[in-house]
Amino acid sequence: MQDIHLIKKKIQLSRFKYFSLVLKKLSSTRPNNFFKVNKFISLQNLEYFETAEEICKIVFSLEKKWKLKKFYSLDSYNSLCQETMLEQLYLKKNGTYRAIRNKIDNIDLYKSSKKMKTYLLGLILTQVFWQSHYKILKFYKKNIKTKKEVKFLEIGSGHGLLSKYLMDNNLKSSGVICDISKQSLSLVKNILKNSKNVNKIKFINQDFFKLNEKSKFDFIIMGEVIEHVKNPKTFLKKAINLLQKNGKIFLSTCANCAQVDHIFHFKNIYEIQKLIKSSKLKIKSELITPSENIPKKKWKKEKIAINYCSILVKK
Numbered sequence: 001m002q003d004i005h006l007i008k009k010k011i012q013l014s015r016f017k018y019f020s021l022v023l024k025k026l027s028s029t030r031p032n033n034f035f036k037v038n039k040f041i042s043l044q045n046l047e048y049f050e051t052a053e054e055i056c057k058i059v060f061s062l063e064k065k066w067k068l069k070k071f072y073s074l075d076s077y078n079s080l081c082q083e084t085m086l087e088q089l090y091l092k093k094n095g096t097y098r099a100i101r102n103k104i105d106n107i108d109l110y111k112s113s114k115k116m117k118t119y120l121l122g123l124i125l126t127q128v129f130w131q132s133h134y135k136i137l138k139f140y141k142k143n144i145k146t147k148k149e150v151k152f153l154e155i156g157s158g159h160g161l162l163s164k165y166l167m168d169n170n171l172k173s174s175g176v177i178c179d180i181s182k183q184s185l186s187l188v189k190n191i192l193k194n195s196k197n198v199n200k201i202k203f204i205n206q207d208f209f210k211l212n213e214k215s216k217f218d219f220i221i222m223g224e225v226i227e228h229v230k231n232p233k234t235f236l237k238k239a240i241n242l243l244q245k246n247g248k249i250f251l252s253t254c255a256n257c258a259q260v261d262h263i264f265h266f267k268n269i270y271e272i273q274k275l276i277k278s279s280k281l282k283i284k285s286e287l288i289t290p291s292e293n294i295p296k297k298k299w300k301k302e303k304i305a306i307n308y309c310s311i312l313v314k315k
């Protein structure tokens with residue numbers, strides 16, 4: 001399975017035991033998904049393979065802990081890809097997300113331990129298999145490098161990888177992790193269990209709109225969450241009120257990205273930037289990345305999902 005590009009870069013895939021297993025299974029069960037992924041990974045460097053290996057190792061250990069069948073996460077990932085394709089087709093046909101048209105509020109999903117487990121295990125693999133998600137993760141990792149003590153808040157942690165990378169990078173960090181789903185927090189606790197500073201973290205299972213937190217934070221992480229709420233402006237405003245002056249926010253979201261649980265539709269990147277600028281935040285750096293390799297002039301017409309992330313500073 002070793003790719004010619006990797007051989008040239010002297011990257012020995014077999015060194016990455018867990019990632020190789022996942023790839024092998026993907027190639028035998030979903031050749032189409034594998035083809036797309038393989039093209040992307042053959043262009044990556046060592047850093048990518050190390051990240052992919054770490055994530056696949058986490059996924060295997062969770063499957064074991066929760067007594068799930070082997071490759072449960074990969075099956076979830078494949079279902080997520082299929083679901084995403086159907087939702088994207090719905091968007092192209094109807095101009096809006098199905099969840100919005102059907103007035104879905106996601107409460108059933110957040111309350112269901114089984115559905116959330118499946119969803120989050122699939123989502124975690126998108127971090128290494130979807131090029132836009134990987135680029136965002138890379139952008140995030142680059143922007144959290146600091147030796148200073150960081151008091152952080154993560155809102156809508158999902159799997160918790162973003163908090164994990166921050167804490168591993170900075171042992172002095174402490175913070176609060178808030179998610180509306182109990183299952184999500186259970187996953188985060190598992191992912192963070194080996195982090196040295198986990199005892200400095202408070203986990204709060206609550207709708208962020210209702211969070212009653214008095215202290216202020218240096219850094220707020222909001223990865224892929226504002227498109228899951230009906231009013232992202234109020235959500236962002238509440239986050240800003242919890243931010244120290246000159247504090248920073250990592251925000252990621254997307255435009256024209258239909259998913260079963262996306263209940264706010266940003267129609268283009270400009271709408272996201274407009275929301276940020278109207279919220280007393282300054283964009284320090286940003287990344288805009290399409291979900292498919294399609295020329296920019298076709299993004300709008302073909303309603304291609306575009307991922308967005310930025311580091312924002314409170315003015």
Ligand SMILES: C[S@@+](CC[C@H](N)C(=O)[O-])C[C@H]1O[C@@H](n2cnc3c(N)ncnc32)[C@H](O)[C@@H]1O
Pocket residue numbers: 110155156157158159160162178179180181184206207208209222223224225228229252
């Ligand atoms: C797509 S996941 C985000 C995963 C991760 N942060 C990332 O960047 O990939 C969205 C998460 O937001 C949580 N969430 C949605 N609405 C929320 C709310 N109102 N308050 C807190 N968490 C919320 C969901 O339970 C879910 O775990």
